[in-house]
Amino acid sequence: MKCPYCSHPDTRVIDSRPADDGNSIRRRRSCDVCGKRFTTYEKVETIPLIIIKKDNSREQYDRAKIEAGVLRACYKRPVSADEIQKTINEVETAVFNREEKEIPSSVVGEIVMDKLKSLDEVAYVRFASVYREFKDVNTFMDEIRKILDK
Ligand SMILES: [Zn+2]
16 A cells, blocks of 8 residues: 555555454554554455465455354354454454465464454354364364363
């Protein structure tokens, strides 16, 4: 993005977080040429982010998919709608702060698991079991043990 101060065509993102409207990302940018900093609000749809799926196919990043996974994991758990939205916001912030144009779905999955772990352990195990495609009861038990060992 162009620097509004010196018109240098390229600026660096130093921080990204979801804006209050939920549809855009607030970004702090810094210009390496003149050293000025400024804030932009960018619509999520306009930030090009491609998810690389396991079969190597690509699709446009979609917040709704993360939301669906988190909601499924939190089904009937004592987690409020606010906490769920906050968790999804944290995931989205972490994803966009990576500053990459393409991110493997596995990386997004790890970020979701990481956030769910501190939100609700049952939700975490549910998500992990779908996500990691536990082949047998042993891998599943390993994951449970990791939680219990904490
Ligand atoms: Zn500049």
